[in-house]
Amino acid sequence: MKITLLGAGKLGKQLYRAFVNTPEINLVQWYDRSALSKESPEGIPIITSLSEIQETNLYLLSISDDALVEVANKLPSTSFVVHTAGSVPMDAIPQKRRGVFYPLQSFSENQVIDFSTIPIGIESTDEKDTAMLMQLAHLMGGRPQNLSSNQRETLHLSAVLVNNFTNHLLTHAAKLCASQNLSFELLRPLLIETVRKTEQLKPHEAQTGPALRNDQKTIHRHLERIYDPALKNIYKTLTTSIQTYYENEKL
Amino acid sequence: MKITLLGAGKLGKQLYRAFVNTPEINLVQWYDRSALSKESPEGIPIITSLSEIQETNLYLLSISDDALVEVANKLPSTSFVVHTAGSVPMDAIPQKRRGVFYPLQSFSENQVIDFSTIPIGIESTDEKDTAMLMQLAHLMGGRPQNLSSNQRETLHLSAVLVNNFTNHLLTHAAKLCASQNLSFELLRPLLIETVRKTEQLKPHEAQTGPALRNDQKTIHRHLERIYDPALKNIYKTLTTSIQTYYENEKL
Structure with a gap:
């Protein structure tokens, strides 16, 4: 599974760590607007501009609620774009293939989260895309759960x-x-x-x-x-x- | 140590259980106004009237805040009288030898409390009496702590x-x-x-x-x-x- 992770806040960093530690997940690029280096210590290319973004199966946005829609708008219209926010409706994403991947936990800066105990709320417009998000959650060892935006x-x-x-x-x-x-x-x-x-x-x-x-x-x-x-x-x-x-x- | 326990509410029942399970504690009588039997299953005499009360080293009142002073008033003026309430000042007790023995926990009806994890706030007017309350807490396996009424x-x-x-x-x-x-x-x-x-x-x-x-x-x-x-x-x-x-x- 080829993934692009966008965002390097508290949750973004935890997702990054979980992805690089899961061999089945191919993290192609990590978008971090304010990054100083072009590569992570684990060898993942870091980009600071969305113009450098490559095509992958899934763009996962771990970005502040306010900036989320703006960033999604700059991604290809045919991509599968997924956010991780608790209180933003899925339909805030303009792409036709859209979804939500919401880990319910309080994340700290200096702490490695064990995803195996964490419920992950999954939502998508398409069955296949839902299955992809379920698989991603399982690969990370998390506990996926179908949740509507309302739920x-x-x-x-x-x-x-x-x-x-x-x-x-x-x-x-x-x-x-x-x-x-x-x-x-x-x-x-x-x-x-x-x-x-x-x-x-x-x-x-x-x-x-x-x-x-x-x-x-x-x-x-x-x-x-x-x-x-x-x-x-x-x-x-x-x-x-x-x-x-x-x-x-x-x- | 000869003790009289007064009250059979949630905390009273937990204290009763801890006392009868501690060989060093001699529970002489248990006052339960609304008791139906004259003896507990463990053979402790139960009294329903304060007129039947015998002399012991310590009268421990596990009684609602409102009824506490009324009951204390009916006990011998020379006795050592101790309440277990969180928000009643020690000086509400009229006896000269008075004290507080306050286990800080939320007690349920159907659950055996392990006192070994519970802080017990201790207060008294006299050093020897304080020592007696400390000893009682230790015998039950609790964690006594000197606390003023204010604290x-x-x-x-x-x-x-x-x-x-x-x-x-x-x-x-x-x-x-x-x-x-x-x-x-x-x-x-x-x-x-x-x-x-x-x-x-x-x-x-x-x-x-x-x-x-x-x-x-x-x-x-x-x-x-x-x-x-x-x-x-x-x-x-x-x-x-x-x-x-x-x-x-x-x-």
């Missing part, structure tokens, strides 16, 4: 809750701990248990705490203890949401 | 963020997934990575996502996708808080 965008939104928002809650918790000379590590067993519990129970069954019990005394004490207005807002909003959720459930 | 209440608030609020975010994510016939399990690798990352990075360093990037297009698309007004509020509140947090950091 993928909902999954991406869910991922924001699970990853970005949870991480921000942890940020506030760490800040609170630091303010009282407490190690954040004191919270780790609880954090691990919070995640583990959802293996046995649905998250809505695992809910506990002052908001669920409508324990006004504790809620009041907590709010008195919060000086950061942003955290105060978070506390009130989530407490209200928990209460509304379980009141509606009773109806 | 403990901040830790309890942090635990609400880490456990209750995170779990509610997961509840909304699961609901979104269900609305599009997506398995919640698709999110598990991301959830595990979210937690794992905080072992290497501070939570505030691990932040990613549309709020941090100020990616208005994606934020707008997400808000359009949310029909639940409570979740819409959560999304807006957390997005604003993330943006405020990192703007202030730049200053």
Whole structure:
């Protein structure tokens, strides 16, 4: 399978590493607008201009949502062009042969991702092209899954809750701990248990705490203890949401 | 060490199990207001009235925050009385010899907790009594830690963020997934990575996502996708808080 990878951001770098480590994948070129060298350490030609691009089976765009359409527009109209974005519809790609290859994970700069645990959302307009993306995911050892644009965008939104928002809650918790000379590590067993519990129970069954019990005394004490207005807002909003959720459930 | 355990809620049951499984701990009586039998399966006398209570080294109250002071008031004024609540000050206990023994974990009804991983916040007015609580925690295999009432209440608030609020975010994510016939399990690798990352990075360093990037297009698309007004509020509140947090950091 001849592939061109476009983009060298966090995900682009992870895909590059996975591709060069998979003998069945022939990475023909790597497009990196701001590259300084013409070849990667593994001997893959790097191009900085789309005018140098060669023909391959698949152009995989790992490029910021905003620049994605612009780059796709510069690729041959008959090519198979695929993006990797969570919240961009497949139809944003102008080519007739278009698709999506969306690995659902939070990627860091300095970390080698093991794709074998990662769900990869696949979408395409054509059965054969879908099969090609499935094969690519399998070759990388990933777990492909057919997802419509609609499903993928909902999954991406869910991922924001699970990853970005949870991480921000942890940020506030760490800040609170630091303010009282407490190690954040004191919270780790609880954090691990919070995640583990959802293996046995649905998250809505695992809910506990002052908001669920409508324990006004504790809620009041907590709010008195919060000086950061942003955290105060978070506390009130989530407490209200928990209460509304379980009141509606009773109806 | 002669102990009286008061209360048979989620935590009370876990403490009971840990005590009867520790030969060095002599659990003299178990107070359970609504018990039907006079003896536990392990042969511990169960009392339903405080008038039957015997003298021991330590009265451990695992009782709801609201009922705690009332029960403590009925115990001998010279006894050592200790509560297990996260957000009740130690001085709520009227006895001169008072203390706190606060295991930081989320307890479920049908699950045997391994105390060896659990931080236990210890507080008391007297050095010898503190030592007794430390010893009790050690005997159970727990990880005791001196915490002032102030520290403990901040830790309890942090635990609400880490456990209750995170779990509610997961509840909304699961609901979104269900609305599009997506398995919640698709999110598990991301959830595990979210937690794992905080072992290497501070939570505030691990932040990613549309709020941090100020990616208005994606934020707008997400808000359009949310029909639940409570979740819409959560999304807006957390997005604003993330943006405020990192703007202030730049200053």
